[in-house]
Amino acid sequence: MSSKNRLRVALVALVVGLTGLATAGPAMAATQPATSVAAGAQQDQAPLIPTAFVDLPTSDLQAHSDRHKIKVTYTNDTAADLTVAPQLLVSSPDAGPFLEPTDVTVQHRTADGCWETVPLGTQTGTLFTDLPTAQRTLHPGETLTEVYRLTVLNSAAKGTVQPRIALYG
Structure with a gap:
């Protein structure tokens, strides 16, 4: 299976999981929005699904211990809020072995620089x-810039790093 096809399969599975078709568990609960009950009526908000x-x-x-910065930039060039x-994807080689979350560390720079x-x-x-x-809301003409730092912890790890932007509705 090619890397692109494996990535597409992973994305479809992710979208299916986020829409609530999978059974609820700790991982699912972490992706579901909070619901509130007011005066006996339940208000549910469906999670946003990327379009x-x-x-x-x-x-x-790059499989060595240096930290690598990855900058993700996107500008809202529409006339409406968006x-x-x-998101960062780290894909395993087609022939394996598959990467494990313990093979790398990903960090995000916060607004205060930490x-x-x-x-x-x-x-x-x-x-x-x-x-x-x-998720962030970008106003027309506004630019999102996020900086990540990736460190490979397993020197035998191989793969591809793909930054991307999910767009909603």
Whole structure:
């Protein structure tokens, strides 16, 4: 199976999981929005589902202990507000072995300049950062710039790093 096909399978599986078709568990609960009950009526908000992705240039996973910065930039060139979410995908080689979340560390630079560790999900040999927690609203003409730092912890790890932007509705 080619890397692109494996990536597509992983994305379809991710979207299916986020829409609630999978059984609820700790991982599913973390992606579901909170619901509120007021005066006996339940208000449910369906999670946002990406309608498109903007793929940014990929790079090879550099398997040594240096930290590598990855900059994700996207400008809202529409006339309306746009909900977006930056995401990093780290894909395993076609022939394996599949990467594990313990093979790499991904950190995100916060607004105050500190680094915070980003938990990674894994599916079909692809590691990925969470979309729901990364969502931002960009006003017309506004630019999103996020900086990540990736450190390879397993010197035998091989793969590809693909930053991208998820677009919603």
